[in-house]
Amino acid sequence: MADASQYKLFAFNIGDGVEWLVNWIQTHLPGLLDGIAGVIDFIVSNLEHLLLWVNPLVMAAIIVIFGFWRAGVGFGIFCIVAMLLFFQMTLWPETMSTLALVLASSFVALAIGMPVGVAMARNDMVERIVRPILDLMQTMPPFVYLIPAAIFFGLGKVPGTIATVIFAMPPAVRLTNLGIRQVNEENIEAGLAFGCTPRQLLRKVQLPLAMPSIMQGINQTIMLSLSMVVIASMIGAGGLGNTVLTGIQRLNVGLGFEGGLGVVLIAIVLDRITQTFGTGHSSRVGLWARVRQALGSGGDSQEAGSTS
């Protein structure tokens, strides 16, 4: 068998290079790392405290009402069942912890990703630079960047969030870019013809018309961050991922299933609710309209509500 190193052109070792870079960042930019850690810790911890501070019954009721309002009666009932399942599995604190992690990393991913998407849409050069970076972020196995994340930020929720952000951000960037680029040319012309400045064009024409696509991106980002939950728990992010991880380590099928089911239920609830925000004004059914239609005071409106 041939020596794998026989075709190597330079003495330089790529792995060593990356290691050197990680060390360099750690020794020379501790302030930056601490800053990032501080901000992310602030967001995740406070969100988690908030979600756990609210009485579980109240929290469950809020989620059910939200599902009922945004996605209709059938989905409201599904939410009730999902909440009862969480209580039955006694996984409420883990669920809230996961929800906090997902919402926080989605928030950070969108806060960075959407402006990048806008910049990409407005400038072809930016698009050419950002696109390969997005490819890298999406295809690099997440386990690989768990290592530097743990080195930089130790174990816990912060590196878990950062790894999740890296994994979940690309669709938000891509779909924001795509949405803005796909806005009908005549609408852009209309904006310009009536005297929009570039900023007004973005705010009054491009972003609103790109909204369905941007909402798809937000939805995808949330879904992807949920799929990172188990992996992130390997560096101590906790939550339902930890339940699954424990199940794997102890070969406890039941525990693993419970954790997995929890993740699936959160995914369905978040997916259905966020989907409803991308479909424009026609889906803006008021909460009272939903209540009326639930009470059956209009078969027609129920029909109309369920098609949106």
Place this chain on the structure above:
Amino acid sequence: MTDKIVVDDVYKIFGPKPELAKELIEKGYDKAQIFEETGHTVGVQQASFSIHAGEIFVVMGLSGSGKSTMVRMLNRLIDPTYGAVRIDGNDITQMSREDLIQLRRRDMSMVFQSFALMPHQTVLENAAFGLEVAGIDRSEREPRALDALEQVGLKANANSYPSELSGGMKQRVGLARALAVDPSILLMDEAFSALDPLIRTQMQDELIELQKQKQRTIVFISHDLDEAMRIGDRIAIMEQGRVVQIGTPDDIVSNPADDYVRSFFHGVDVTKVFTGGDLARRDDAELINDPNADPGSVRDRLSKNGHAFAVVLDNGEQYRGVVTAASLASVNSLADAYVEVEPVDEETPLNEVLSSVAHATVPVPVTNGGGKYIGSVSQQFLLQTLDRTR
């Protein structure tokens, strides 16, 4: 008449090295050859014309003739490669971005073929779009937008969304949006082309009506000759990026500059374009300016000048009647010799004049609204005209 918009030797060449293409244009190459040689697309070339204040100026041509590019250079949605576009005397090609934005907000608005409404806004918000962009407060812009919606008959739909409207209604919103800023110039890019024929005619009538209420300078892009004839005060015909002819609808139909222009009239019903007044001629009639003249002397004048008929007018050139040599035989006064023929008004379209001319024994007299004699339409001349514009 003052010139509102002056287009001065304007070119639009798409591609990185327009000077190459321009050189070839000057050597007389056509669009296809230039594309082959240089890879540049010529949008508009050597365009020079002026648009008068308050007229409806129709730019007509087939797709690819450069008419849409032309109209977009009037508000610089597309920057001309060469040449100047002057609006009220100011060359907009030299304007700064800020001045241009102000010009677009104040002086000109645009109506689009596929409406280009904002789907997330209500009809009212759409109509108020230009005012909103210009930074006008909601309390002021909403009444103005409602006013504009009222002008197009859509006030009742102010709170609907565009997706709830029909095509015709959507374009009314597009028109209201353009009218709300009260511009002196209205650019309409194939504004009615996406509408079905009945609604299209209706919208054309409404546009003409709006124009009567308040004269704006309207530049209307169309590929439809009937539409151009109906609404245009003047028409510019474009071919391969070049303006090949400019004139009133009558000018263009009766004296088409070349075969391309003539080809537009295939299938066009010229009897709807021409009116009685366009065909009226005075040279083959004997004009008698005294209703009390002696019938015998009139007969003598007919035979002396070789005319088949005489038109009797009183001294104000008011039409009285038509006489012929035959009808003058054995009568005592001219009034007894009048041939039975009903005069037509000069505004009457030719298709309504046709049957009178066909059935009359003499050329049909044409009068204006005040009863003044304009001329007569003979069967021979009518047939010649129809033949020439076939």
